[in-house]
Amino acid sequence: MSMPNVPKTLGASVLMVGMAFGSAAALAADGPLRGNVRVVIGSTSTGGDTYQNSSIVVDALAEKLDLNMKVDAVGASSAFRFLDRDPRGNTLMIFHDQSYLGYLYGVEGYDNIFEKYTIGPTVAINPGNAYLVPKDSPYENLDQIIAAVGDGEEVRVAIQPGGVSEIGFSALKNAIAIEHPGSEDNLVAVNTGSQADKNQQLFDDQADLINGTVQANEQYTRLPEDDQKAMRFVWLTARQSTIEEAPEEGLGQTSREQLLEYVEPNVTVTMGDENFTFDKEFFFLYNKDMDPAIVEQIDEALTEIYAEGEIQQVQKNSFFIPNFKPSDEAAEYLENKMSAYEGIIENIQ
């Protein structure tokens, strides 16, 4: 063998060894799901709750299934498109209630997920969806706001239109329509974008109430009242039972007990016969043509993971409330949830 061939031979053998190991790893997973799996999420932010929660779940799943899985923050419209293109199961999606709320609000790029996709398991709740006022606001609580709007006062609410950020606003408007018919138009939406924009509206005195989250706004609630940036929670949309499951120490310096002051029965927003609540839930979405065996495989793997109990701890540490429901149960549950909110949105139109 002549000398120049040595590197070539070496290269070839390294390549072959690599291929051998590569295929061995791929075969190690004996379920229908194999190869590399990409989990796209409906948010472009890697600093947000969707990415954070998806990472926790996907890491656990990758370990359990012995697969290479990666979360990609591609945003809603791209994520749906990627999912549409891949019936093999190598692209999965994780998103939250925005996926059907966007459809209910008629946002472009959103279809009825219950018709177009297979609904996978739910994995967790982010209990942090909140409404805040400036710390020196004349409104002590949500009841005062509802009463003021009923009396003809204009209250401006900064939200991001078309989804999770708007649903609480819609419910509030609906409640005012029920309690003070005809006054609901005094509750005005100020359409903004990011959390930064919503906060800024409050600092600029362009909004009286803003949508926010416990996670992003808790530190602002601890600023002294004379600080222009200081805020105060008036309402958390989560169910009381959800907040009760949060860690006792709460988040930052705000304990669970303090957070419970902003949910039922202390703060109520009526829907007529019952009160409105909204838990932001994360769940999987699959391509409709994906092999049902994969649906089952992921359900089983997650059932085992949640039975082991470790993931719950990780989720709670990050202020998520574990909420695993296998696919069938999740689909039915979410469809019911959607129809409840559909009623609210129709009422106020």
Next chain:
Amino acid sequence: MLDILSLLDISFFLLAALGALIGIIFGAIPGMTATMAVAVCLPLTYALGLHHGLALLLGLYVGGISGGMVPAVLLNIPGTPSSITTTFDGYPMAQRGEGERALRVSVVASVVGGLVSAAILFLFAPLLAEFSIKFSYVEKFLIILLALTVIASMSRNMLVGIFSGVIGIWLSLIGTYSISDGGNGKTRLMFDFLEPYLFEGFSLLPVLIGIFGIATILLEAEDGVKSGLSGKEIKIGKGGGFSFGIFKGRLTNLVRSSFIGTFVGMLPGVGGSAASVLAYTQEKNLSRDSSEMGKGAPQGLIASESANNALTGGALIPLLSLGIPGDSTTAVLIGAFTLQGIQVGPLFIPENADTWYVMMTALVFANVVMFFLMFYAIKHIAKVVLVPQYILYPIIVMMCVVGAYAINYGIMFDVWTLLIFGVLGYLIQKVGLEVAPLIIGFILGGQAEVYFVKSLESFGTYSIFFTKSPIAVVLWLLIAASVAFSVAMGLKSHVKRRLETSQ
């Protein structure tokens, strides 16, 4: 204080250095950005722990922003959006064979910008955050408008330049006024069949690489195959004609541009490219001898590079003292905190003093490493231009295509965007339109729209643009001065040309 020293072990510094190196490579490859580098490495922070993870990510951030200067100078392709203004003077210098000198000037400007902004971040973060929230939609719109006035002073022919700028703005409005910005999410300025592709408009980076990179290659290809720069004299080795004397009398420029970069960086929602554009405009307006700018003047590089590196410290100000990222890279960086369950917000610094000092150390160290890595590697990097063009250009086109495909995680239309704008960039230069104003219009147009509409929605009257606050009045004065200056300069060169032709 001793607690902090115990957090800074050798692997901490190695990670920051490694980050800077990888960042430079990412930044230097057209289509790969600092944001991407940070996003790719974000999951590693799990394994590394918060402080070591931050060292790596901040290294990537500083390196990624700096690396963009390399293709900007040598190939006329801005490696990152904030290095477009570097191409204006860098590429003409490289064409004269002064690529190495241009790069050295840029590296020195970069490290100064980076360190100045780090110092401002360290000393004044909470104070400046307080100031930054005084900027509502109105003031942000005026900042963008001020940056847009650069179009007038940058054009060779003002009317053509402004026309090109307007085309750029028009192109930026294609797509939707995104619902995530509080718009209605309806598509516009396109045919129905284009909706699946253009829903979010043309993506910035493929447009940028296309209009600069591909168009440059097409123009060169038109000249026929040459065997590199053999005909031209290239100053390489022995500093390539660089000495620190270049910075003599440029201190004001350096400091001013660093401050502008830091300041724009700390305004959330005003993109990074506005920083270098603004710094470039101000140098052009305020310096006594700006006539050479755009033709290969080191002062343009100083303004551009010190401003874009100053972004790093600036963008961290709102992140660490309001919990709001200042630019797209810090928006990814915030993930390192949330993944570890650390809250960022107005109380972050007082409640996480250790992390705060650790971050400052990493930031300063990454800047220093970046400087030494680049300053001494430049004489090798600058040799890229010695590669024969028939080998170099196909490689660049390939890298551009891969980068364009990767930028939004695999959208084929981005590759088409690259090619469309490559051809468009070639054609507009053929018909005599100007590329730089067009691209600046494209970059700033979208933001200008959002802030303009939001201002009107919030306040309901046009007069608010003038009466909102003292800051608004100051910005209007700057805008007026910038426009008046461009007009005066335009008239002067017009008279000069007339005199020359009559002689």
